Amino acid sequence: DTGVSQNPRHKITKRGQNVTFRCDPISEHNRLYWYRQTLGQGPEFLTYFQNEAQLEKSRLLSDRFSAERPKGSFSTLEIQRTEQGDSAMYLCASSLTGVLNEKLFFGSGTQLSVL
Amino acid sequence: AQRVTQPEKLLSVFKGAPVELKCNYSYSGSPELFWYVQYSRQRLQLLLRHISRESIKGFTADLNKGETSFHLKKPFAQEEDSAMYYCALSGQGAGSYQLTFGKGTKLSVIP
Numbered sequence: 001d002t003g004v005s006q007n008p009r010h011k012i013t014k015r016g017q018n019v020t021f022r023c024d025p026i027s028e029h030n031r032l033y034w035y036r037q038t039l040g041q042g043p044e045f046l047t048y049f050q051n052e053a054q055l056e057k058s059r060l061l062s063d064r065f066s067a068e069r070p071k072g073s074f075s076t077l078e079i080q081r082t083e084q085g086d087s088a089m090y091l092c093a094s095s096l097t098g099v100l101n102e103k104l105f106f107g108s109g110t111q112l113s114v115l
Numbered sequence: 116a117q118r119v120t121q122p123e124k125l126l127s128v129f130k131g132a133p134v135e136l137k138c139n140y141s142y143s144g145s146p147e148l149f150w151y152v153q154y155s156r157q158r159l160q161l162l163l164r165h166i167s168r169e170s171i172k173g174f175t176a177d178l179n180k181g182e183t184s185f186h187l188k189k190p191f192a193q194e195e196d197s198a199m200y201y202c203a204l205s206g207q208g209a210g211s212y213q214l215t216f217g218k219g220t221k222l223s224v225i226p
Contacts, residue, residue: 005219040124043216056213104214108158
């Protein structure tokens, strides 16, 4: 499968614990996005990278959230001191720059449950 | 602030009947609009974008700036159209690459 890959698919954690998710974009894509989706809602933008540079961050991204994309390849999203409100599906997407109205390719997501 | 409204959570139609999924938006600039679709147990994927003026799987969508709408239409629904549909808006013209999604409409096509 040459699509966007996300790991793990599911994560169950206790409140207060730290979690980290990984996203591997399509290899030639230089843009990478993180979204969060809760039940009954559409995806909400969290942050965006172009290569290794984090260019946009949503106000939804509190200080407990941090994202990295070292070397402009895979990306990680870490949530520190998780809260029950962090329970959601975390989606990663990638796209190729230079294409007008570029098409986002989404991964299958990581479902986080905070107990 | 940009906002996308999809007024229907669920839309049920009979096979062969016309389909219209409504989408209204709020954006101060020139919007870029998209429809994304998620079939059962599949990933979210792009269906169509207004700038391309394309028809995908028989679906079309016209941007109406006067009514700030981007409704998705298909003249004859098929069972395989049953899915979750999301309307999305991009502020690319203002240098932002974030997509703002609506809450989605679940389309159910009854055989």
